[in-house]
Amino acid sequence: MRTLVKAMFTVIVLLLSYSCKDIKTEQDQSQTKKEVTAKDILGNPDYLAISYGAYREKTRDLTVQPTLSEIKEDMRILSAMGIRVLRTYNVHLPQAFNILVAIRQLKEEDPDFEMYVMLGAWIDCKNAWTGEEPDHEVESVQNESEIARAAALANQYPDIVKVIAVGNEAMVTWATSYFVRPGVILKWVNHLQELKNNGQLPKDLWITSSDDFSSWGGGDTSYHTEDLEKLVKAVDYISMHTYPYHNSHYNPEFWRVPEDEEGLSEMEKVEAAMLRARDFAQAQYRAVSAYVAGLGVEKPIHIGETGWATISDGHYGPKGSKATDEYKEARYYELIRDWTNAEGISCFYFEAFDEKWKDAHNAKGSENHFGLFTVDGEAKYVLWDLVDRGIFKGLTRNGNPIVKTYGGDKKAIMLEVLVPPAINE
Incomplete structure (x- = not known):
């Protein structure tokens, strides 16, 4: 009898041992799954990226910095719509630190919460923003x-x-107020890479610079310098910006309605223009890719910024290129996400929420209106289907529930859609 009991005890111990091993393995796998790196995130359509600023006022003064509760409000909204990577722009103001604190707290509240950050370090030339001549x-x-x-x-x-x-x-x-030569960016990229190599930064941290496509060699050959070549080789990936929206004014050939499309309906003309806008962004991406390949370098290239404003009383509005309205923003967002997701390109879409400090003296300035949400948390037309699906149920911004702009009246949206000018206008 004792022998039988002893045998049964041994079996139970073994079963418990294997069960504990299975539990530990599952825990390890779960932890391993969450320990993602930049290489895992960038180019992965499961980790949608966006540019984010939490500012709600007409200033970024230290007295009105976004609070932790406000930032956590935003994090829940963005997470609900599938955003998993944020881009910030500087660390000399409290916002960036508070964003990291907010994410850490949300992760502690919910172990399944995921949000990662591309942390921007602002770089200036001498005398930038001082009133003196920039050097x-x-x-x-x-x-x-x-x-x-x-x-x-x-x-x-x-x-x-x-x-x-x-x-x-x-x-x-x-960027006449503050730009520097590529050698300055190279200096600091090399510095951070050296810290990584010496174990003073996480080894999987990626270092880049986020700049206009032309600065990455995709435009004017005046940018093709020895320091730029060194920079291309020094970064872990290239973060390029492309803005068909701005080019609808500065380089409007692609935007204006060509003669062979004059017989199209108004909405067909708009659709054709939006497809050309997407093609414009793709051409700039290919131009940077060609420059990098010409240096004999294989390096990931992702989009650090692209976007489309919804209000403009200037170059892009009714008296300008007529590029601006919520319908066109929605169409551009769809086209860009479809392209970049299919090609394994991360796109830090610009931007999550409207920020009215950017053109504080002109409420209708386009820079204030690149958000997918208004300052008060209304979801613009691009997100109306998510509102209908209940994605934002129970979530608020500034105490306001997430509702549709224009009271959800699509006819009101469509009345404001402007047809691009003809090529000969």
Whole structure:
């Protein structure tokens, strides 16, 4: 009898042992699944990306910085619509740090919550934003501390920060207030890569710079410098910007209705123009790809910014290129997401929410209206189907439930759709 009991005890111990091993294996697999890297995220359509600013006021003054509760409100909204990667732009203001704190708290509240960050480090030239003449040959003394803060945050939040972007449109020469030469960006990219190599930054952290397609060699050959070639080789991937929206004014040939389309209906003309806008973005992407390939470099290329505004009283409005309305924003978003998702390209769509500080003196300035949501949390036409599906049920922004713009009246939306000008206008 004792022998039988002993045998049964041994069997039970073995079963419990194997059961515990199975549980531990499942836990390990679950943990492993969540420990994603930039390489896993970028180009993965399961990790949709977006540019994000939490600012709700006409200023970014320290007295009106977004609160943790406001940021967590936004995180829940973006997560509900499938966004998993955010892009920020600087670390010298509290917003970036608060975004990381908010994400950490949401992860502690819900272990299944996922949100990652491409952390921007702002780069300026000497005298930028001071009222004095910018010196584009010398960098700002503030750049060093900006990079140091970005590195510190990447170390403090390695489970969230997966990319550091050195500068935003910091090399393109039309950024006359602050641009620097590629050598400055190269210096700081190399510095961060060296920190990685020395174990002072997470080894899987990716380093890039996010800039206009032309700054990455896809446009004017004046950008094709030795330092740019070195930079292409130094970054982990290329983050390029493309804006057919802005080019509807500055390079309108692709946008205007050609003679062979004059017989189309108004909405057919709009659709044809939006397809050309997508093709314009694709052409700029191919131009950067060709330049990089011409250097003998194989490097991932993703889209750090592209977007479409919904209000403009200037170059892009009724008296300009007529590119601006909610219908066109929705169509551009659909076309760009379809293309980039199919091709394995990450697109940090610009942007999540309207931010009225960007053109504080002109409420109808286009820079204030690139969001998929209004400041008060109304979902623009691009997101109406998500509202209908109940994706945002129970979620709020600024205390407001997520509802459709225009009171959900599609006829009102369509009345504001403007047909692009004819090629000969």
